[in-house]
Amino acid sequence: MIIKGGIVYDPANGIFGEEMDICIENGRIAEDAGGEVIDARGLLVMPGGVDAHSHIAGPKLNTGRIMRPDDSRMGTEPRTRVCRPSTGYTVPNCYAIGYRYARLGYTTAFEAATPIIEARHTHEELEEIPIVDKGALTLFGSNWTVMECVRENDLGRLAAYVAWGLRAARGYGVKIVNPGGGEAWGFGSNVKSVHDPVPHFDVTPAQIIRALAEVNERLRLPHSIHLHFNNLGRPGNYTTAIETLELLKDIKPSRMRQVVHVAHMQFSAYGGTGWKDFESKASVIADYFNQTDHATMDLGQIIFGPATTMTADAPLEYANARIGHQKWSNHDIELEESSGVVPWVYMRKMPVNAVQWAIGLELALLTRDPWKVVMTTDHPNGGPFVNYPEIISLLMSREKREEEMKTLHEVVRSRSTLPSIEREMDWSEIVIMTRAAPARILGLEDKGHLGTGADADISIYSIKPDEIDPSKDHAKVKAGMSRAKYTIKGGVVVVRDGEVVAAPQGRTYWVDAAVPESEMDRMLSALKEKFERYYSIRMSNYMVQDAYLSNPFVVRAGVQPLKEVI
Amino acid sequence: MRTITIKLPDHRGVPVEAERISPDVLAGLSIKEISEIEVWQGNRRLHLSDIFLISGDPDPDKPENTRIVLEGDLSKVKRIGESMSAGVVEIIGDAGMHAGNSMRGGTLEIKGDAGDWLGREMRGGRIVVEGNAGNYAGAGYRGERCGMRGGEIIIKGNAGAFLGEHLCGGTIEVMGDAGDFPGCANQGGIIRIHGHAHLPGAEMVKGSITAGSARVLPSFACEGIVELGGLTYKKYVGDLVENGKGELYVASGQIGK
Numbered sequence: 001m002i003i004k005g006g007i008v009y010d011p012a013n014g015i016f017g018e019e020m021d022i023c024i025e026n027g028r029i030a031e032d033a034g035g036e037v038i039d040a041r042g043l044l045v046m047p048g049g050v051d052a053h054s055h056i057a058g059p060k061l062n063t064g065r066i067m068r069p070d071d072s073r074m075g076t077e078p079r080t081r082v083c084r085p086s087t088g089y090t091v092p093n094c095y096a097i098g099y100r101y102a103r104l105g106y107t108t109a110f111e112a113a114t115p116i117i118e119a120r121h122t123h124e125e126l127e128e129i130p131i132v133d134k135g136a137l138t139l140f141g142s143n144w145t146v147m148e149c150v151r152e153n154d155l156g157r158l159a160a161y162v163a164w165g166l167r168a169a170r171g172y173g174v175k176i177v178n179p180g181g182g183e184a185w186g187f188g189s190n191v192k193s194v195h196d197p198v199p200h201f202d203v204t205p206a207q208i209i210r211a212l213a214e215v216n217e218r219l220r221l222p223h224s225i226h227l228h229f230n231n232l233g234r235p236g237n238y239t240t241a242i243e244t245l246e247l248l249k250d251i252k253p254s255r256m257r258q259v260v261h262v263a264h265m266q267f268s269a270y271g272g273t274g275w276k277d278f279e280s281k282a283s284v285i286a287d288y289f290n291q292t293d294h295a296t297m298d299l300g301q302i303i304f305g306p307a308t309t310m311t312a313d314a315p316l317e318y319a320n321a322r323i324g325h326q327k328w329s330n331h332d333i334e335l336e337e338s339s340g341v342v343p344w345v346y347m348r349k350m351p352v353n354a355v356q357w358a359i360g361l362e363l364a365l366l367t368r369d370p371w372k373v374v375m376t377t378d379h380p381n382g383g384p385f386v387n388y389p390e391i392i393s394l395l396m397s398r399e400k401r402e403e404e405m406k407t408l409h410e411v412v413r414s415r416s417t418l419p420s421i422e423r424e425m426d427w428s429e430i431v432i433m434t435r436a437a438p439a440r441i442l443g444l445e446d447k448g449h450l451g452t453g454a455d456a457d458i459s460i461y462s463i464k465p466d467e468i469d470p471s472k473d474h475a476k477v478k479a480g481m482s483r484a485k486y487t488i489k490g491g492v493v494v495v496r497d498g499e500v501v502a503a504p505q506g507r508t509y510w511v512d513a514a515v516p517e518s519e520m521d522r523m524l525s526a527l528k529e530k531f532e533r534y535y536s537i538r539m540s541n542y543m544v545q546d547a548y549l550s551n552p553f554v555v556r557a558g559v560q561p562l563k564e565v566i
Numbered sequence: 567m568r569t570i571t572i573k574l575p576d577h578r579g580v581p582v583e584a585e586r587i588s589p590d591v592l593a594g595l596s597i598k599e600i601s602e603i604e605v606w607q608g609n610r611r612l613h614l615s616d617i618f619l620i621s622g623d624p625d626p627d628k629p630e631n632t633r634i635v636l637e638g639d640l641s642k643v644k645r646i647g648e649s650m651s652a653g654v655v656e657i658i659g660d661a662g663m664h665a666g667n668s669m670r671g672g673t674l675e676i677k678g679d680a681g682d683w684l685g686r687e688m689r690g691g692r693i694v695v696e697g698n699a700g701n702y703a704g705a706g707y708r709g710e711r712c713g714m715r716g717g718e719i720i721i722k723g724n725a726g727a728f729l730g731e732h733l734c735g736g737t738i739e740v741m742g743d744a745g746d747f748p749g750c751a752n753q754g755g756i757i758r759i760h761g762h763a764h765l766p767g768a769e770m771v772k773g774s775i776t777a778g779s780a781r782v783l784p785s786f787a788c789e790g791i792v793e794l795g796g797l798t799y800k801k802y803v804g805d806l807v808e809n810g811k812g813e814l815y816v817a818s819g820q821i822g823k
Contacts, residue, residue, distance in 0.1 A: 067709075069707075069709035070707070070708070070709035070711070071709070072709075
């Protein structure tokens with residue numbers, strides 16, 4: 001297959017809007033190729049989108065679906081020759097997730113939080129998401145074994161547990177959510193700062209985060225730790241954010257990437273002492289990211305209208321349910337976590353929501369290096385991912401931001417710096433934020449770029465970058481990005497003219513990390529006792545078996561130096 | 567006014583999804599075109615004329631000048647008059663579930679009984695039922711936080727359970743009795759029940775409910791006797807569980823007796 005005459009953006013390879021042909025052979029980008037010719041003359045061509053933080057599979061999704069029959073009605077689409085029926089808007093059914101990502105030109109999406117014990121269900125749902133490649137991050141931040149290893153300062157055993165946990169969950173990376181808080185919630189409380197001890201465990205969130213970061217580097221995992229801060233969603237929490245990032249400054253990365261990826265930064269960039277004097281501290285956070293190089297973030301931009309909040313931060317969800325006077329699901333996940341689900345509506349005239357909306361955009365626009373910022377809505381916490389084109393048009397057009405601000409509560413002008421920001425992103429920066437950076441941050445070497453040998457995941461849009469001015473024609477940008485002209489996944493055309501024309505099964509990425517056998521044995525003997533005494537299921541029924549992943553892609557890592565395969 | 571008559575000779579088995587029987591859809595079509603409209607019966611796609619006998623004035627007209635008369639036992643014909651905005655639909659017989667749902671204007675007259683979900687989430691217009699109505703009349707569908715928002719429903723017989731659940735506006739009048747939990751989670755609509763109401767206004771925060779007699783929830787506070795239109799009522803405020811400011815009036819007898 002050859003894609004002819006497109007205006008190609010491939011920032012990872014230093015290509016910024018050049019007219020060139022792209023060749024595809026055996027599902028990969030090649031030097032030359034024959035076969036089908038796709039005419040992309042003058043059209044915007046870029047690598048397929050990569051979503052590094054999205055909630056797309058697992059029990060919390062099903063809880064959301066069950067709680068929200070009203071949501072199901074908001075996104076019904078009938079069956080077509082290729083597609084199964086779609087339902088839902090904030091919590092779509094599995095099929096809809098795959099089709100909608102593909103229509104946006106996205107070809108990879110990572111589920112951001114799965115407890116090991118729930119991983120089977122997560123993979124059952126991932127299997128049913130068509131087209132996109134996917135993976136799931138595994139939760140470790142409030143895990144009993146993790147906290148015990150941290151308390152005993154036994155990083156060897158912790159490394160063995162993390163490696164075993166990733167294998168048990170067929171997980172891709174280390175996710176940490178409100179470390180310690182999830183287990184504190186099991187006793188009806190929360191942790192209030194990174195130095196506040198977790199009740200009954202005698203460790204602090206700071207110790208948990210540092211230990212997991214060190215182990216993450218010891219295991220040379222492709223992705224860094226993926227961190228949801230303590231005190232998330234609370235006024236004044238920007239100090240917690242900076243305090244936490246400072247903890248990790250001296251840790252050396254084992255690969256060419258960050259040491260910590262901050263999830264949905266928007267929810268942790270809040271000033272004020274309460275909801276009444278709530279204000280944006282995005283500029284302080286962006287300054288910090290501008291001055292340091294060890295951290296990356298994703299936005300967690302909010303979208304006005306309905307959302308469904310779902311997180312392993314159970315105390316946060318309790319607060320949400322009380323504030324919003326909403327339905328509330330609360331879940332205790334044995335020795336690993338707790339979690340909650342609460343439906344939500346972001347309103348334009350609500351002062352707090354207006355400022356939250358501004359914070360996401362401020363973070364993107366004030367952080368100078370787009371390689372440090374990934375565009376997300378923390379789907380579906382800030383809003384559904386189908387709204388990414390709306391965010392793109394906001395980032396590319398000051399005029400559009402001004403128009404939007406006129407419809408919001410006036411505090412958006414006094415409590416954020418957004419009105420004074422002139423920056424308008426160009427296509428290269430958008431491609432970095434939605435493709436190149438998330439792939440690099442996740443450690444996906446064959447994604448997010450169009451170099452020879454890369455996965456042939458490509459999106460082509462009905463947008464002519466030489467003819468339109470995104471700062472003025474923002475409506476055309478939004479419309480064009482919402483329905484890809486072509487989405488090509490692994491060399492197969494899956495979307496043509498905005499319609500799904502093929503729905504192949506994507507791959508599931510997981511990381512197999514090696515640790516010395518002696519460490520693994522030591523860890524397992526202690527873990528077996530946990531299963532005997534506390535778990536509701538046996539260890540033999542706990543691991544995700546290979547049968548759960550019909551199309552796995554295993555990434556090797558580990559403490560032992562890897563030998564080159566000849 | 568253009569009249570279109572749709573007769574149902576005999577119908578057994580799986581219900582018919584008849585959301586297209588509405589002045590907005592039929593007004594601009596000839597009788598032949600109306601005959602060829604698609605309807606679903608379960609998983610079978612049929613033409614309207616496969617099930618119904620259709621006759622009437624042949625010339626297309628505007629929806630507001632259109633009167634659709636349905637005859638027969640239509641209790642297994644669902645969604646009649648869905649989303650209609652003008653004109654008249656008259657059902658001589660019983661109507662199936664979801665009649666007049668999401669209706670925005672016009673009039674729906676049902677000479678017999680109405681099924682469940684009558685006028686669900688309606689926004690305007692008028693529904694008159696000569697007989698009884700099923701459950702969830704004027705309610706919101708599963709999970710919705712807003713049911714009927716405007717318009718008027720008059721039920722001359724009795725209403726089923728959950729009458730006007732999540733009512734956000736408009737008026738419902740029931741000449742007979744209402745089943746369990748009428749007006750529950752009322753957000754600002756008006757319900758008048760002339761007969762008995764069982765546990766009205768649970769989780770209600772705004773709006774008003776009037777009942778001829780009622781079993782009142784313990785989470786309502788009595789504020790004394792008031793006079794309304796020549797009758798005396800006990801006035802309650804609630805639902806206090808929700809810090810509600812809804813008003814519940816229960817008749818306590820006629821003045822002068």
